[in-house]
Amino acid sequence: MKTVIFAGVILILIIMSIVFANFYILQKVDSFKTVLNDISRALELEDWEQSMELIETVEGAWDKLSSQLAVFFNHGELRDMGVTMASLKTYIMQNEKTEAMAQVSILSFGIKHITEKDSINIKNIF
Amino acid sequence: MAISFVRTIILYLLVIIVVRIMGKRQVGELEPIELVVTIMISELAAIPMQETGIPLTTGIVPIFTLLVLEVLLSFTEMKNKKIRRFIKGVPSILIYEGNMLIEEMKSIRFNRDDLMEELRLSGYANIADVQYGILETNGRLSVIPKKENKPLVQKDIDTMLQQQQQLTEQMQKKQKKEQEQKAKQKERLIKKQLENKRKD
Numbered sequence: 001m002k003t004v005i006f007a008g009v010i011l012i013l014i015i016m017s018i019v020f021a022n023f024y025i026l027q028k029v030d031s032f033k034t035v036l037n038d039i040s041r042a043l044e045l046e047d048w049e050q051s052m053e054l055i056e057t058v059e060g061a062w063d064k065l066s067s068q069l070a071v072f073f074n075h076g077e078l079r080d081m082g083v084t085m086a087s088l089k090t091y092i093m094q095n096e097k098t099e100a101m102a103q104v105s106i107l108s109f110g111i112k113h114i115t116e117k118d119s120i121n122i123k124n125i126f
Numbered sequence: 127m128a129i130s131f132v133r134t135i136i137l138y139l140l141v142i143i144v145v146r147i148m149g150k151r152q153v154g155e156l157e158p159i160e161l162v163v164t165i166m167i168s169e170l171a172a173i174p175m176q177e178t179g180i181p182l183t184t185g186i187v188p189i190f191t192l193l194v195l196e197v198l199l200s201f202t203e204m205k206n207k208k209i210r211r212f213i214k215g216v217p218s219i220l221i222y223e224g225n226m227l228i229e230e231m232k233s234i235r236f237n238r239d240d241l242m243e244e245l246r247l248s249g250y251a252n253i254a255d256v257q258y259g260i261l262e263t264n265g266r267l268s269v270i271p272k273k274e275n276k277p278l279v280q281k282d283i284d285t286m287l288q289q290q291q292q293l294t295e296q297m298q299k300k301q302k303k304e305q306e307q308k309a310k311q312k313e314r315l316i317k318k319q320l321e322n323k324r325k326d
Contacts, residue, residue: 003147007197010190075179 021072022118028065029115032058036111039088040104043097051092051100059085073114081110129178137171137185144193149200157214157264163196214263221259224272236261245269 035058042050062085066078088103117124144167148160156164167189174185203210218234220227220241231241241259244267250256258270271277 003197004201006147007194011194011198014187014190014194071181071183073181075181 025069025072025118026115028068029111032061032065032111033108035061036104036108040101043092043100043104046095046097048092048095052089055085055089055092059089069114072118077110077114081107084110130175133178133182134175136182137175140186140189141167141171144189147193148196159199159213160196163192167192217263217268218261219258220261220267221253221256221269224254224256226253234261241267250275 035054039051039054039058042054062082066082069078084103084106088100088107091100091103145164148163170185170188170192174180174182199213203213218230218236220231220236226238226241231237242253245251245253245256245259248267248269250269250271253259255271255275256269257272258268260268260270262268
């Protein structure tokens with residue numbers, strides 16, 4: 001009976017951590033999406049200073065977040081996001097609008113992929 | 127490399143805990159479902175050990191989930207006979223009174239050679255010596271020999287000794303009775319002879 005109770009506690013802990021992790025990831029990713037949209041708008045207006053400020057903020061936040069996300073996601077995918085962010089920064093520094101916009105799109109797709117990857121739906125289950 | 131080392135220690139300890147919680151059965155005594163779970167756990171533990179790019183949680187969460195399912199399922203099996211039969215199946219009688227039950231063997235796809243091998247491993251070279259041959263749910267064959275082929279056990283020896291003692295006692299009583307009867311007959315004869323002498 002002790003083992004059954006222990007198993008029940010583990011089950012509850014697993015479910016709770018899944019719910020918490022999903023909620024936490026969604027919250028963090030939403031704030032990232034907002035900043036990426038801001039970068040995109042600044043790039044459209046060719047406001048390089050504003051873009052640079054934003055990418056530096058995102059980069060700092062990403063360093064913190066990626067170490068937390070590494071608990072749940074493939075480290076390779078997170079590294080790819082970091083690489084894309086570094087490329088975006090370089091393109092902004094070089095005032096390359098088209099390339100920078102492309103990198104923002106890749107980042108947006110990566111962020112979207114992270115949220116969709118762990119959500120419970122038919123596509124992911126099968 | 128250091129990460130692999132640390133991860134291996136963590137997963138090794140985790141697997142020990144999980145296997146310990148799951149039960150004490152030996153590998154040879156595992157039910158098919160338990161064997162499958164054991165293989166899955168070993169596989170799940172091995173992947174994050176080698177691949178440092180994969181988060182440790184992708185190994186830990188499924189291992190704990192399997193543990194939870196295994197414990198809860200075995201608890202349900204213990205409480206419910208129907209569920210137990212559905213998950214573990216029922217034993218099959220393959221030999222009855224020295225004869226193979228071919229239909230039953232066909233239904234579980236158990237061939238003659240396997241059966242004879244199991245019989246020999248149980249110490250019976252001749253199928254005619256077997257009263258019941260039952261294939262258990264863990265894949266082992268239980269052999270119940272015919273009465274005349276059952277090995278001698280302490281109980282049999284005790285019964286034999288008891289019977290022998292009873293026989294000896296009966297014989298002794300009989301001998302005593304016979305001796306008494308003979309003595310009485312002798313007495314009667316002597317008495318008769320004495321009476322005859324007196325009459326004469």
